[in-house]
Amino acid sequence: AQSVAQPEDQVNVAEGNPLTVKCTYSVSGNPYLFWYVQYPNRGLQFLLKYITGDNLVKGSYGFEAEFNKSQTSFHLKKPSALVSDSALYFCAVRDTGGSYIPTFGRGTSLIVHP
Amino acid sequence: KAGVTQTPRYLIKTRGQQVTLSCSPISGHRSVSWYQQTPGQGLQFLFEYFSETQRNKGNFPGRFSGRQFSNSRSEMNVSTLELGDSALYLCASSFASGASYEQYFGPGTRLTVT
Numbered sequence: 353a354q355s356v357a358q359p360e361d362q363v364n365v366a367e368g369n370p371l372t373v374k375c376t377y378s379v380s381g382n383p384y385l386f387w388y389v390q391y392p393n394r395g396l397q398f399l400l401k402y403i404t405g406d407n408l409v410k411g412s413y414g415f416e417a418e419f420n421k422s423q424t425s426f427h428l429k430k431p432s433a434l435v436s437d438s439a440l441y442f443c444a445v446r447d448t449g450g451s452y453i454p455t456f457g458r459g460t461s462l463i464v465h466p
Numbered sequence: 467k468a469g470v471t472q473t474p475r476y477l478i479k480t481r482g483q484q485v486t487l488s489c490s491p492i493s494g495h496r497s498v499s500w501y502q503q504t505p506g507q508g509l510q511f512l513f514e515y516f517s518e519t520q521r522n523k524g525n526f527p528g529r530f531s532g533r534q535f536s537n538s539r540s541e542m543n544v545s546t547l548e549l550g551d552s553a554l555y556l557c558a559s560s561f562a563s564g565a566s567y568e569q570y571f572g573p574g575t576r577l578t579v580t
Contacts, residue, residue, distance in 0.1 A: 384565045395470070395556055395571030396509075403566045442509065446565035453522050454499075454569075456509040 354379045354447045358457035365433045366465050373428040373441050373460045381449015385426040387417055390440040390459070399441075402426060413437070433464045468493065470572035472557050478578045484545040487575045491538050491559030497521075498540040499569060500532060503554040512555075515540055516563035544577075552579045 355378045365371045377383055384403055388396040400411025407419045417428045428441060443457040471490045479485050491498050499522075500512040511524040515534035532542045538559075544551055554576050558569035 386568060388571075393573070395573045396558075396569075398568040398570060401566075401568050448565055452563075452565040453511050453514075453524065455511075458508045 354383075354445055354455050356443050356445050356455050356457040358441075358443055358460045360460050361458075362461045362463065364463050364465065367435050368432050371430050371433040371437070371462065371464070373443075373462060375426045375428065375443030375457060376424050377426065377443070377445040378424060379445060379447040379449065381447050383426075384446040384448060385417075385419060386444040386446075386454070387411065387415070387426075387428050388442045388444065388456075390442065392439075396442060399428070433462075435464045435466055438462055438464045470557055470559050470570055472555075472572040472575050474575060475573065476576045476578075478580065479547050481547055481549060481579055483547050484543065485547060485577060487542045487544075487555055487557075487577075489540045489542070489557030489559075489572060491540070491557075492570055495559035495561055495570070496538050497560045497563040497567070498534055498538065499558045499560075500540070500542050501556040501558065502526075503556055503574070504552075509556070512542070514563065521563050547579045549579050552577060 357376045386401045387399040390396045402419045410416045440459045446454045473488045497516045499514040503509045514522040518534045529545045534540045554574045556574045558571045560567040560569045
């Protein structure tokens with residue numbers, strides 16, 4: 353069975369500092385990995401995805417993520433955090449060797465302090 | 467291009483009643499998925515429809531059902547409501563069905579069962 357772990361319920365960072373939101377996964381086949389962001393009282397918004405190719409993926413709003421197959425990780429990063437980045441972030445995986453049903457992590461609350 | 471729309475946005479029902487939620491996908495998107503989001507269980511996949519056919523189904527009881535129309539609009543029905551069905555129900559559309567496609571989420575329907 354596939355699974356996703358976001359080990360931190362909350363990440364705190366000062367504005368202007370780099371941020372990292374962690375995600376690890378487990379699948380039987382090859383993973384397709386996604387990051388989504390959810391603002392209060394809103395649905396999820398797609399940020400970026402890894403399907404194949406370059407391990408460093410760039411997405412919306414200056415976010416990027418690095419796929420690491422050996423560590424089964426797909427951490428979300430941004431060089432300089434903004435207060436407006438404060439939101440709930442979800443990592444998701446779809447297993448190419450399975451039913452394609454997406455599994456989402458529990459979410460990480462990112463708080464960027466002014 | 468208009469985003470995913472869901473109606474109604476808020477709903478209050480009594481235990482034992484049934485409810486129907488509606489979702490209109492982004493124009494040109496043919497896949498619609500439904501999710502249940504709760505603080506305790508996080509984001510859980512209900513089912514996916516593509517070309518009016520259910521493609522995948524999550525681990526929910528038969529009280530939860532859905533359908534998709536020829537214009538890709540989708541409805542989700544929950545019969546015999548239970549208190550535990552109180553949640554945010556999210557609809558997501560994608561261009562097609564498959565593991566590599568990112569999903570675009572609507573704002574959700576907040577269902578409260580009393």
